[in-house]
Amino acid sequence: MPLRCIAIDDEPPALAVIREYVSKFPALQLVHTFDDAISGAEYLRQHAVDLLFIDINMPDITGLDLVRSLPEKPMIIFTTAYKKFAHEGFELNAIDYLLKPISLERFSRAAHKAIEYYDYKNKPRYxxxxxxxxxxxxxxxxxxxxxxxxxxxxxxxxxxxxxxxxxxxxxxxxxxxxxxxxxxxxxxxxxxxxxxxxxxxxxxxxxxxxxxxxxxxxxxxxxxxxxxxxxx
CATH class of the missing domain: 2.40.50.1020 (LytTr DNA-binding domain)
Structure with missing residues (x-):
């Protein structure tokens, strides 16, 4: 069963890139995209999601603050044009941190890391x-x-x-x-x-x-x- 994913980014072209890249991975299913953080946060509080692609620098609320506010956190891959946020992102146990513009090769490495970690967390210990x-x-x-x-x-x-x-x-x-x-x-x-x-x-x-x-x-x-x- 594919990982249920959503993407949150205030830039529609960035969401289009995530949508295109996710479609190339049968193990991922993009169930929704949001161009405003508030709607995305509300969706996350009401629906189970395995993986979240989220921009950091957004006008309503930063991606970092949104993730901090979630009572139940999915796996996180941050997307941003600003490398300076990497430290804060990994303090939140992000799977990866993608710097825009995102290449397919770099996205692929992050996606495989998420898929592998999901399998690791959900298989019996042996x-x-x-x-x-x-x-x-x-x-x-x-x-x-x-x-x-x-x-x-x-x-x-x-x-x-x-x-x-x-x-x-x-x-x-x-x-x-x-x-x-x-x-x-x-x-x-x-x-x-x-x-x-x-x-x-x-x-x-x-x-x-x-x-x-x-x-x-x-x-x-x-x-x-x-x-x-x-x-x-």
Whole structure:
């Protein structure tokens, strides 16, 4: 069943572009367009929508304020001529941020990201255990679980350390990310660390050595990991 989409933009030519592009994706269905934000907001409060394409700079109310006002938020893709709004857009967990004029190639990347994230959120957990979706540097990222070596807590943020790529920083707690990870593959060993079990090379004197040669401590609360890791 296709994702139900609406578009809100005070410029009719911009709506025409969205209408044309959406028509090229069978997984998307554009059910309505609005050239004023107030009517669009009222529709959203009365109808279930999966994905919203919305301009930011509109005369009645900004797209940012409209999204903030929604009690139930669909997936959001912001469209705007002003790059300066990107930070605020991703604070609202937008799927993507399209800068006008929007090319079909750039729209396609955003659409596939929304479709993929929708599938990720709506499949049973056992079917989604090969990837993790997070927000970092004003964009949504998909990280393969096989690429994660360990995850480090930095107060309100976590740093995801990857095997063959630079670490990724995102606003989340260790507890929050652990709930998204398969328990058989990721274990907490310290108040500040989660490790990928298959990346543990050795354990000695309550220290884990990972495949990258990084050493991490095992705290008193998580010493059960040592015995579990040693099991054949």
């Amino acid at each position: 079917e989604t255990e090969e990837s993790l979706f997070i927000y970092s540097e004003y964009r949504m990222m998909k990280i393969g679980l096989q690429d994660i070596e360990y995850i480090e807590s930095l107060e309100d943020y976590i740093k995801i350390h990857r095997i063959n790529d630079k670490p990724v920083l995102t606003l989340m707690t260790l507890k929050g990310v652990l709930e998204k990870l398969p328990t058989a593959r990721f274990r907490r060993i310290h108040r500040s660390y989660i490790v990928a079990v298959d990346k543990v090379k050795s354990i000695l004197n309550r220290k884990v050595t990972l495949v990258s040669s990084t050493e991490l401590p095992i705290s008193d609360s998580y010493t059960s990991f040592i015995a579990e890791w040693k099991k054949p």
